[in-house]
Amino acid sequence: MSSYKKSPQQQKTPFVFGKRNYQLFFASIAVVILGFILMTGTENIYSFTKITLAPLVVVVGFALGVVAILIKPKNSRNNQ
Numbered sequence: 001m002s003s004y005k006k007s008p009q010q011q012k013t014p015f016v017f018g019k020r021n022y023q024l025f026f027a028s029i030a031v032v033i034l035g036f037i038l039m040t041g042t043e044n045i046y047s048f049t050k051i052t053l054a055p056l057v058v059v060v061g062f063a064l065g066v067v068a069i070l071i072k073p074k075n076s077r078n079n080q
Contacts, residue, residue, distance in 0.1 A: 018073030025068040031061030 017025075035058035039050055 017069075021068050021071060021073060024071070025065060028061050028064035028068055031064060032058055033061075035061055 015022075035054050035056075038054035038057060041050070044050075
């Protein structure tokens with residue numbers, strides 16, 4: 001007679017990052033998109049916005065993405 005093995009109760013696998021990490025990551029994507037939107041246009045190619053401001057906004061967006069990856073979640077549950 002074969003024995004029926006009960007499968008262990010499936011536990012919810014936690015996400016790799018916490019909620020705050022994902023919020024920061026999506027905010028960084030929005031900032032990078034904003035920087036590329038500031039770079040577009042055909043009027044004055046040498047304007048302050050296109051030459052200085054837009055690249056700085058893109059770099060800030062990428063830096064925010066790195067921070068979103070490196071910051072630790074506040075949940076003590078994930079530390080176990």
